[in-house]
Amino acid sequence: MTTTTLLKQHNPPGPPPIGTNLLAQLRFGLHVTGDPLNVMLGWFKQYGDVVHLQFGKEAHVYFLAHPDHFHTVLVEKANQFHKAGSYKDTKRGLARILGNGLVTSDGDYWRRQRKLIQPAFHARRIEAYAEEMVRLTQLMLQGWQDGKTIEINDVMMRLTLAIVAKTILDTDIRSDAEKIAEAVTIFQHLAFGVDIFPLWLPTPAHVKQRKAEKAMDDVVAALITQRRKSAEDRGDLLSMLLNSLDESGQGMTDQQIRDEIVTLFLAGHETTANALSWTWYLLAQHPEVEQKLHEELHGILHGRVPTLADLKQLPYTELVLEESMRLYPPVWNMSRQALTDVEVGGYIIPKGSEVNLNTYAMHHDPRWWDEPEHFNPHRQSSAPKMAYLPFSTGPRVCIGNSFALMEARLILATVASRYRLKMIGRQPPVQMEPLIALRPKGRVSLIAEAR
Secondary structure (H helix, E strand, O other): OOHHHHHHHOOOOOOOOEOOOHHHHHHHHHHHHHOHHHHHHHHHHHHOOEEEEEEOOOEEEEEEOOHHHHHHHHHHOHHHEEEOHHHHOOOOOOHHHHOOOOOOOOHHHHHHHHHHHHHHHOHHHHHHHHHHHHHHHHHHHOOOOOOOEEEHHHHHHHHHHHHHHHHHHOOOOHHHHHHHHHHHHHHHHHHHOOOOOOOOOOOHHHHHHHHHHHHHHHHHHHHHHHHHHHOOOOOOHHHHHHHOEOOOOOEOOHHHHHHHHHHHHHHHHHHHHHHHHHHHHHHHHOHHHHHHHHHHHHHHHOOOOOOHHHHHHOHHHHHHHHHHHHHOOOOOEEEEEEOOOEEEOOEEEOOOOEEEEEHHHHHOOOOOOOOOOOOOOOOOOOOOHHHOOOOOOHHHOOOOHHHHHHHHHHHHHHHHHHEEEEEOOOOOOOOEEEOOOEEEOOOOEEEEEEO
16 A cells, blocks of 8 residues: 555545635635635634645645644644745745744744844843833824824834834834835735736736735835944844844845845834733723723722833733734734654644644644633633643744733733723624734724723
8 A cells, every 4th residue: 555545544534625626726715715704604613623635636724723633733743834824935935024034934044043042032131121112102102192092003013113123123113114014914915815827917906915025025124224334333122133144244234134024114113012912902891800900900000101011910911912812812813844754633634734733723723722812811621731722832933922912011010000992882793803913903993092
C-alpha cells in the first residue's frame, strides 16, 4: 500500500472537494469569505474538531478547533510548521504589504529580526511607555464632551496608532493617521478577499490598493530618511533598527526597516483597537458590568488618572478585557503550513498542507465555556489553558502582547473614569468583520456621558 493511499485513508471528514473548475472555485471562495466565521463554525459542528478540505488537485487545508491541536501545532511541533501562503505570498498574501517583517518571515531571518526587536518590548521598557499611553488618551478625551456621539472604533484606531508611533518610533503621526488608518483597512480586505483578476489590471480594488501602499510607504520613507539624516539615537525601536549590524558588519536596508515598521503599524495597533472597541460595545449593553467596573476604578483612582502601579489593584478591569477578548478574540484565526508529514489529532497532515487554527470557534465552544455567548467577567471556567488564546502562543506568540494588554487596561481605566459610553436608542447588533483581525463591521456609534 502506498504512502498516498495511507494518507487518503487517514483524511478527516470535511466538505466535498473543490475541483479545478475556476467558476466552482470562485463560488466557493466567495461563499467562505462572505461569512467565514459561520461557514467554519458550521463545518466544526458537522464534521468535528479536525476538518479536511481539498481545493483543486493538490491543495489540502485542515481546520482545527481543539486546544490539544493548537498545542501540537503552535508549541509541541512548532518547528514542523511555518507561516502559510496567506502570510508569505508576495503577490496575494500579507507579504505584499508587510514585506518580510516579523509577521510574515520565517527561519533564521525571523529569529534574527525577533532577537533584534525584542528589547523594545522588554518589561522595563514597556513600563516606561505607560505614562505616554495615558497622556495620549487624555489628549483624545479633550475632544469629548457630555452627550457627544463617539465613533468608537475609529477613535480607538487613531489612539492606538498614535501610541504605537510615539512609544515605539518616537514620532507624532497624527497628521498622517487618516491615511494610515485607511491603508490598514484596505490591506485587511486585500489579504482576506477573493480577487481573480491579474494584479496588473487596474480594477478599482487594485487602484485603491496601490494608492494605499504608496501612502503608507511615503509616510514610512519620510520617517526613515529624517532619522538617517539626523543620525540621532533616541533609544527607540527605529534607532535600534537603523543602528543594527549583522555578523558581517552590515546594517539593515531601508526596505528591511520599512517592512518592520509597516508590520508594527498594521499589527501593533489593530488588535488593541479592536479589543477596546468590542469592550466598549459590550459595556454599553451590560450596565451591571459597567457599574462594577466604575466602582472599582473610583475606589482605587478617586478621580485621578491611572498609573502603571494601579493596574495590580484593578483586577475587574483586567477581567472585563479578558472576557471581551474571549468573545471577540483579536487574532481570531491563524494559518500554518506543514514542513513535513506531521500527526495532529490522530490524522496525518501531509507536507505542504495548510493548517487553519480557529481561535474564535475554540473560545465559543460549550465544552470549555458555560454559556459561551454570554458576556460574564466573573466567569468561572475549568477550560484547558490552551482554550484561551487571544494572542496566539508558542515561539510565534505576539511579540507585543504585554504591551497591548497594558495599553488596553490603561486606556479602559482612563476613559471609563471620566465617561460611560451608552447605546444610541435601539439599533441592530454590530456585526463582525473577520479579516486579519476581528473588526466590528461598519462604525460603532456610542454616546459619551460624563461621570
